[in-house]
Amino acid sequence: MKIKVRYFASIREKLNKSEEEFEIENNITLKDFIQRLSKNQEVKEVLFESEELKRNVLVAHNAVTINKPDLDKIILKDNDVVAFFPVISAG
Numbered sequence: 001m002k003i004k005v006r007y008f009a010s011i012r013e014k015l016n017k018s019e020e021e022f023e024i025e026n027n028i029t030l031k032d033f034i035q036r037l038s039k040n041q042e043v044k045e046v047l048f049e050s051e052e053l054k055r056n057v058l059v060a061h062n063a064v065t066i067n068k069p070d071l072d073k074i075i076l077k078d079n080d081v082v083a084f085f086p087v088i089s090a091g
């Protein structure tokens with residue numbers, strides 16, 4: 001099955017790409033998929049810190065922001081979209 005990954009704002013700029021597609025097997029959780037992304041050194045440097053997603057990275061699944069503790073509750077399906085956003089704050 002295919003999963004589309006989208007990168008936004010500074011994450012997109014650092015990776016020099018806005019999206020990519022992955023072929024994955026059935027019944028994989030969002031958390032497991034994200035851990036697989038960490039095997040790519042370039043992605044790891046931008047999104048991860050000590051094997052975990054950086055605190056300033058938000059994850060969305062099909063346009064819904066997901067709390068990090070809930071990543072293992074979501075089973076990905078064909079044509080799902082996973083997006084990564086930097087946390088944006090104003091002062």
